[in-house]
Amino acid sequence: MSENKTIKFIITRQDTSDSNPYQEEFEIPYRPNMNVISALMEIRRNPVN
16 A cells, blocks of 8 residues: 655745735645755645645
8 A cells, every 4th residue: 555645835925015924735745855945846836735
């Protein structure tokens, strides 16, 4: 049985300096040797939350 591991990122964003911050959640598949930068690049390639 194969276990599909995922990583969840909760990103706090703010559109302008006077707007309220909000959070977006992204869940991406885990890959061996993945680091924060490669995970953020994966979110950028496929920004589905």
